[in-house]
Amino acid sequence: MAVEKRVRFKSWxxxxxLIAPQMAIVLAFFFWPAGQAVYQSVLQQDAFGTSxxxxxxxxxxxxxxxxxxxxxxxxTAFFSVAVAACGLSIALLLAVMADRIVRxxxxxxxxxxxxxxxxxxxAGVLWLFMFAPSVGIVSFTLQQLGLEWNHLLNEKHAMALIxxxxxxxxxxxxxxxxxAGLQSIPKSLIEAAAIDGAGPxxxxxxxxxxxxxxxxxxxxxxxxxxxxxxTFAIVDTATQGGxxxxxxxxxxxxxxxxxxxxxLGGSAxxxxxxxAIVIVLTVIQFRYVERKVQx
Amino acid sequence: xxxxxxxxxxxxxxxxxxxxLIVAFPVYVTFVASTQTAQEIxxxxxxxxVPGDNMVETYSRALFGGKGEFGSTKAPVGRMLWISLxxxxxxxxxxxxxxLLSAFAIVYFRFPFRSLVFWMVFITLMLPVEVRIYPTxxxxxxxxxxNTYAGLTVPLIASATATFLFRQFFLxxxxxLVEAARIDGAGPxxxxxxVLVPLSSTSIAALFVIQFIYGWNQYLWPLLVTxxxxxxxxxxxxxxxxxxxxxxxxxxxMATAMLAMIPPALVVLLMQRWFVKGLVDAEK
Numbered sequence: 001m002a003v004e005k006r007v008r009f010k011s012w013x014x015x016x017x018l019i020a021p022q023m024a025i026v027l028a029f030f031f032w033p034a035g036q037a038v039y040q041s042v043l044q045q046d047a048f049g050t051s052x053x054x055x056x057x058x059x060x061x062x063x064x065x066x067x068x069x070x071x072x073x074x075x076t077a078f079f080s081v082a083v084a085a086c087g088l089s090i091a092l093l094l095a096v097m098a099d100r101i102v103r104x105x106x107x108x109x110x111x112x113x114x115x116x117x118x119x120x121x122x123a124g125v126l127w128l129f130m131f132a133p134s135v136g137i138v139s140f141t142l143q144q145l146g147l148e149w150n151h152l153l154n155e156k157h158a159m160a161l162i163x164x165x166x167x168x169x170x171x172x173x174x175x176x177x178x179x180a181g182l183q184s185i186p187k188s189l190i191e192a193a194a195i196d197g198a199g200p201x202x203x204x205x206x207x208x209x210x211x212x213x214x215x216x217x218x219x220x221x222x223x224x225x226x227x228x229x230x231t232f233a234i235v236d237t238a239t240q241g242g243x244x245x246x247x248x249x250x251x252x253x254x255x256x257x258x259x260x261x262x263x264l265g266g267s268a269x270x271x272x273x274x275x276a277i278v279i280v281l282t283v284i285q286f287r288y289v290e291r292k293v294q295x
Numbered sequence: 296x297x298x299x300x301x302x303x304x305x306x307x308x309x310x311x312x313x314x315x316l317i318v319a320f321p322v323y324v325t326f327v328a329s330t331q332t333a334q335e336i337x338x339x340x341x342x343x344x345v346p347g348d349n350m351v352e353t354y355s356r357a358l359f360g361g362k363g364e365f366g367s368t369k370a371p372v373g374r375m376l377w378i379s380l381x382x383x384x385x386x387x388x389x390x391x392x393x394x395l396l397s398a399f400a401i402v403y404f405r406f407p408f409r410s411l412v413f414w415m416v417f418i419t420l421m422l423p424v425e426v427r428i429y430p431t432x433x434x435x436x437x438x439x440x441x442n443t444y445a446g447l448t449v450p451l452i453a454s455a456t457a458t459f460l461f462r463q464f465f466l467x468x469x470x471x472l473v474e475a476a477r478i479d480g481a482g483p484x485x486x487x488x489x490v491l492v493p494l495s496s497t498s499i500a501a502l503f504v505i506q507f508i509y510g511w512n513q514y515l516w517p518l519l520v521t522x523x524x525x526x527x528x529x530x531x532x533x534x535x536x537x538x539x540x541x542x543x544x545x546x547x548x549m550a551t552a553m554l555a556m557i558p559p560a561l562v563v564l565l566m567q568r569w570f571v572k573g574l575v576d577a578e579k
Binding site for chain 1: 300304307311314318328337340341396406415416423427434449466470474483512514533545548560562570575
């Protein structure tokens with residue numbers, strides 16, 4: 001596809017008018033605040049916000065030496081790997097099964113895609129309710145089975161809770177893309193293998209799975225981005241970072257330190273670190289994913 | 296289907312049915328809880344999985360708010376739903392409108408700094424709200440937009456993905472159409488309105504579904520820019536009902552959750568075709 005149009009309109013003012021709204025918003029609400037974040041990250045405010053001093057990289061030094069920040073990093077890493085791994089494997093299993101089915105595949109698809117529409121905050125509340133130690137139905141069942149579920153006290157339970165809620169919400173997205181990927185694999189390849197005597201299991205691992213790898217990689221990146229940046233609402237509604245600070249993911253910490261603890265410099269420094277992470281993830285997404293995924 | 300294996304087909308159906316049930320279970324529990332009284336939920340162990348008969352009371356209490364059985368007051372969800380609706384539609388329509396205009400400018404005109412403009416829009420992809428929480432809040436507060444519809448929506452209207460999508464689409468529109476329009480004496484805006492926008496209608500519908508859900512489901516942003524109950528969208532209001540109170544009226548919370556889920560779920564299910572197209576296009 002051409003990158004340039006051969007035929008154009010001529011006007012020196014019209015294009016500026018056309019892009020003005022987008023540019024105004026981008027400058028006012030994206031670039032200016034991002035610049036502010038960088039600027040504030042090298043400043044230190046006193047507790048009353050009356051005086052501000054330039055402190056250079058001190059905020060970053062504080063971050064690097066802050067055990068709770070490093071812990072939050074590990075929490076986020078574990079959380080996103082768990083979300084991506086569980087979400088991708090469950091969705092792949094369902095997509096492979098749906099791909100096998102001749103009749104009724106559309107029905108299953110319809111029944112599986114709607115969780116995409118559920119807000120992360122609502123997903124958090126739903127799972128919180130099922131697992132609430134006093135009223136939850138699943139926590140009750142677990143107690144009957146001998147597992148004393150209490151995510152308000154046990155940090156493993158709290159982490160499991162937010163992983164489940166996050167995976168549940170993301171399954172439909174992964175499912176749709178896996179199903180599209182599976183359906184784009186030429187049937188002749190599978191048939192040839194079947195004629196050569198390869199069973200379904202063997203065919204999946206030697207033909208389908210390798211051909212699906214671009215989709216898998218794409219979804220892996222998307223899921224990690226999702227777990228990093230779009231799960232704030234799940235954490236905030238389900239655990240508030242608790243029981244102690246074991247489910248404080250990075251975005252939650254930026255919010256908490258900035259708005260609750262009022263450590264603006266520290267929060268801004270964290271924002272800068274997060275920006276760097278987003279930039280790396282976006283570059284990966286566009287450099288390595290874009291060209292390989294085909295629909 | 297490559298071969299006939301009834302056992303495998305049966306297994307596929309079983310796995311899928313199990314998957315559908317597990318995926319639907321949280322919502323079923325929510326629905327059941329929303330039809331019971333707060334007392335039934337608090338006292339029955341385990342929670343009954345048969346719908347109760349308190350549905351009308353629970354939902355009307357959720358929708359209109361007021362004093363509860365234990366004297367706690369609750370903001371009406373009806374108002375929150377309205378705010379969510381305004382917010383979702385404004386964001387979806389706004390994103391589509393400004394992206395159509397900027398894509399039109401980028402593709403059909405040559406002007407200085409054109410690629411700079413393009414890159415600036417691209418870079419916004421790397422600056423989600425989550426990474427610049429506090430400074431963005433400050434800007435909105437400096438403009439005096441806290442607790443307003445404008446504050447809730449305008450900062451979220453910029454859209455790199457929509458701009459790219461329309462740019463990609465416009466690049467594929469045959470040049471002959473421009474030439475034909477010119478011969479007929481149509482100016483650029485006429486061409487935009489009568490040719491380009493109608494041609495893009497499928498993409499517009501697809502984007503609308505995705506962006507409506509995006510707008511409806513916003514949580515962090517309203518949390519920052521609204522401080523009063525009467526400007527809280529439902530997705531955020533639901534959190535206020537759970538947190539901070541020693542006693543949670545779970546039936547009302549669950550009714551609110553149902554009300555918060557139904558509109559976007561309906562949009563997805565009724566516009567399924569555009570939804571899938573929108574998802575795939577938006578990630579290209």
